[in-house]
Amino acid sequence: MTDGEQLTIDDExxxxxxxxxxxxxxxxxxxLDLSALEWDVSARAKRRAGLCRWRADCEEATIVLARRAxxxxxWPEFAGVVRHELVHAWEYQQFGESGHGPRFRERAADxxxxxxxxxxxxxxxxxxxxxxxxxxxxxxxxxxxxxxxxDGYRCGVCGGExxxxxxxxxxxxxxxxxxxxxxxxxxxEW
Numbered sequence: 001m002t003d004g005e006q007l008t009i010d011d012e013x014x015x016x017x018x019x020x021x022x023x024x025x026x027x028x029x030x031x032l033d034l035s036a037l038e039w040d041v042s043a044r045a046k047r048r049a050g051l052c053r054w055r056a057d058c059e060e061a062t063i064v065l066a067r068r069a070x071x072x073x074x075w076p077e078f079a080g081v082v083r084h085e086l087v088h089a090w091e092y093q094q095f096g097e098s099g100h101g102p103r104f105r106e107r108a109a110d111x112x113x114x115x116x117x118x119x120x121x122x123x124x125x126x127x128x129x130x131x132x133x134x135x136x137x138x139x140x141x142x143x144x145x146x147x148x149x150x151d152g153y154r155c156g157v158c159g160g161e162x163x164x165x166x167x168x169x170x171x172x173x174x175x176x177x178x179x180x181x182x183x184x185x186x187x188x189e190w
Contacts, residue, residue, distance in 0.1 A: 009071075017039060024083055036060055040062055054098070065078075065082070080113055083112065122167065124167060124168070128163055130160060130162055134157055149175070150164050166186070
């Protein structure tokens with residue numbers, strides 16, 4: 001770093017993650033080649049606190065951490081995300097593949113790494129079953145097909161119809177035309 005350069009939050013995230021990774025590898029029997037591990041930060045991620053990408057051609061893993069998660073979690077929770085992604089990197093280096101199966105769960109338990117992370121952002125949409133005895137709901141951050149055209153889909157539990165709520169406005173719809181109407185009515189507030 002030259003005079004006048006300042007560290008960014010992304011630099012801080014990567015530095016802390018690298019230090020934590022060295023501590024994890026030194027304090028466990030995790031056979032992970034940290035020199036073949038790259039780090040990056042996503043400013044756009046809204047759902048995933050982290051991910052691990054694998055480039056099989058050069059046998060290199062890249063752990064991408066979400067800036068928003070770092071800003072919203074306390075360090076112990078974010079460190080859990082780092083450990084979770086380290087397990088994925090280990091699996092890629094050792095086996096050329098990774099998932100959340102038994103091998104992952106066993107190694108994650110050894111490292112006290114969570115299997116899933118707590119949501120760190122509010123969803124833009126919520127899908128809710130219209131069945132009187134069903135409490136099924138699903139959160140969405142993007143206008144996927146089930147959000148845009150809910151009449152073509154059914155509840156994940158009882159198979160009944162559901163409606164979609166635009167969380168910020170509270171407006172709901174249960175058809176493709178309803179989606180279009182709400183979107184048009186909200187205009188710039190969409």
